[in-house]
Amino acid sequence: MEVLSPPRSLARHPLFQVAFAVTEDAASLGLPGTRSHAVPTPLQQARFDLEVTYDVSDAQDGAAVHITFARDLFDEVTARALVEQLVALLASAADDPSTPLSRLDGPCRPGVVAGHVVERRSTVVADVLASVRRTPDATALREGTRSLSYSELDRRSAAVARALVDHGARPDTFVPVLMRRSLDLVVVLLGIMRAGAAYKPVHLSYPPERMREVIGDTPALVVLDDSPAAGLVADWCREVGHEVWAPGALEQEGLGAESVMPMVHPHSAAYVMYTSGSTGKPKGIVVEHAGVVDLCTDPCWALHPDDSTLFHSPHAFDATVWEIWAPLLTGGTVVVAPDAPVEASSLARLVREGVTQLSLTAGLFRVIGQDDPGVLQGLRSVTTGGDVVSPEATRRVVDACPDIVVRTTYGPTEATLCLLEHGWRAGEVPGSVVPLGEPMVNMSVVVLDEGLRPVPVGVAGELFVAGGGLARGYVGQPGLTA
Incomplete structure (x- = not known):
């Protein structure tokens, strides 16, 4: 950052605006001579525009997804829809891992929206x-x-x-x-x-x-x-x-x-x-x-x-x-x-x-x-x-x-x-x-x-x-x- 010295806006994070993180059960760390447990730390303020965290503590039943978003930019419906699209995209990738990212489909890609069809042959x-x-x-x-x-x-x-x-x-x-x-x-x-x-x-x-x-x-x-x-x-x-x-x-x-x-x-x-x-x-x-x-x-x-x-x-x-x-x-x-x-x-x-x-x-x-x-x-x-x-x-x-x-x-x-x-x-x-x-x-x-x-x-x-x-x-x- 010091070398590049890009223009800085205090309205957003200087490096990125969207963060993805994966968390595991604290007990699975297994550090010798230590005991560990999770301590909830509720956020009072969004650190990024959008933050998506995958909790894989109970991975055999899937991951829990947590969303943190800036209310100045998103409402809850929009943020939830974005994450649902992401989950659908990941599911599509898991179904066929060889598919290029650009060709992944899934429910997040809507189809053609058509009006009512009427058979008319007139002038x-x-x-x-x-x-x-x-x-x-x-x-x-x-x-x-x-x-x-x-x-x-x-x-x-x-x-x-x-x-x-x-x-x-x-x-x-x-x-x-x-x-x-x-x-x-x-x-x-x-x-x-x-x-x-x-x-x-x-x-x-x-x-x-x-x-x-x-x-x-x-x-x-x-x-x-x-x-x-x-x-x-x-x-x-x-x-x-x-x-x-x-x-x-x-x-x-x-x-x-x-x-x-x-x-x-x-x-x-x-x-x-x-x-x-x-x-x-x-x-x-x-x-x-x-x-x-x-x-x-x-x-x-x-x-x-x-x-x-x-x-x-x-x-x-x-x-x-x-x-x-x-x-x-x-x-x-x-x-x-x-x-x-x-x-x-x-x-x-x-x-x-x-x-x-x-x-x-x-x-x-x-x-x-x-x-x-x-x-x-x-x-x-x-x-x-x-x-x-x-x-x-x-x-x-x-x-x-x-x-x-x-x-x-x-x-x-x-x-x-x-x-x-x-x-x-x-x-x-x-x-x-x-x-x-x-x-x-x-x-x-x-x-x-x-x-x-x-x-x-x-x-x-x-x-x-x-x-x-x-x-x-x-x-x-x-x-x-x-």
């Missing part, structure tokens, strides 16, 4: 049309004073689909969409999928160069509205051979068409969403209909036909997959927020106007939970995720709104929005950390080490996911997909 298109048949006159979309019934949504989206088919749309064609948030946007997205194609939302805040990258990474039929962004990229689209259409004109063309609609299958591509690019260049993720149906019809949402769900996220953000399709697949109403960022004041007004289901980013949820959780009063549920969820905000919301369910979710873009969820109600608030949750329908997860083996509880690893909600892969990158 977004089929389920929305089922809602049309059940309640043709019910309100499907509402935007301010405008609204569309399910039968009107059916008629208008069919016209868009017929026009797209006439212009070359077919299964797994990708259709970039540059549109502002509106009732008409939902009509176009459904029409694209009814044509067998997949929609590819392009964020209107992207720089022109970024827009061109998203549009140009696949062969495409481009649909543009009259937003300022359209003029920035329309000329470029024409130069590279893409057709440019205003959605209204496209719909009008399809009203008199007699096109035969292609068959849409559960494994047909539904949409392409792009990652944030935090680990490099943004990547296009292809998600299939089956994944969207699993997500939106998961029983955890408990959606009803009388629910109204707010569509307020940018359409190039995958939260809109739930905001749009979950209500339409279950016969509810999509309430389209004004085409501007939603703030606490406007949120309160929209809730008062009849919104019952809402999705918020973890950041906005934290702000509302800290500043004015009462604005969520009247909601049946609020869903949040995409980042670390504040436990304090969760507590404040369920306290202020005892009838609400706060649903925390987790999942990468590659997994159809989310794959883990947990619902918090009054009296069920989280501790210091909000857990990721339990697997959703047809999804499974496991935490693995570098050798792709499950890690023991409490050991850091990497989360692996599988199931019906897993995306098909990355656009134009088969190597990365593999």
Whole structure:
């Protein structure tokens, strides 16, 4: 220590933090001319972070294990669990002493955690049309004073689909969409999928160069509205051979068409969403209909036909997959927020106007939970995720709104929005950390080490996911997909 002179912290032992010791019966020492006996010496203070002592005084019946731990670092449940894992590991080693340490298993390595398995063979298109048949006159979309019934949504989206088919749309064609948030946007997205194609939302805040990258990474039929962004990229689209259409004109063309609609299958591509690019260049993720149906019809949402769900996220953000399709697949109403960022004041007004289901980013949820959780009063549920969820905000919301369910979710873009969820109600608030949750329908997860083996509880690893909600892969990158 004097030679190395490492930085010293008085908060821990300078050499090690975990100690293992073996003790025997004092009488077994057998020192000549002496008598020996054990004297209990109860510790008043932990000498190390964790100390495990094996007492083999009565070895024929096994060893007694004693644990001493620093209460500032561990509680009794955690310390006991660590020792139980150690005992299981030693038992595994004793069963087969030739097994390398890195390959020892035993009860300390949990297996795959899977959600409920449901056999479903449906598509977004089929389920929305089922809602049309059940309640043709019910309100499907509402935007301010405008609204569309399910039968009107059916008629208008069919016209868009017929026009797209006439212009070359077919299964797994990708259709970039540059549109502002509106009732008409939902009509176009459904029409694209009814044509067998997949929609590819392009964020209107992207720089022109970024827009061109998203549009140009696949062969495409481009649909543009009259937003300022359209003029920035329309000329470029024409130069590279893409057709440019205003959605209204496209719909009008399809009203008199007699096109035969292609068959849409559960494994047909539904949409392409792009990652944030935090680990490099943004990547296009292809998600299939089956994944969207699993997500939106998961029983955890408990959606009803009388629910109204707010569509307020940018359409190039995958939260809109739930905001749009979950209500339409279950016969509810999509309430389209004004085409501007939603703030606490406007949120309160929209809730008062009849919104019952809402999705918020973890950041906005934290702000509302800290500043004015009462604005969520009247909601049946609020869903949040995409980042670390504040436990304090969760507590404040369920306290202020005892009838609400706060649903925390987790999942990468590659997994159809989310794959883990947990619902918090009054009296069920989280501790210091909000857990990721339990697997959703047809999804499974496991935490693995570098050798792709499950890690023991409490050991850091990497989360692996599988199931019906897993995306098909990355656009134009088969190597990365593999």
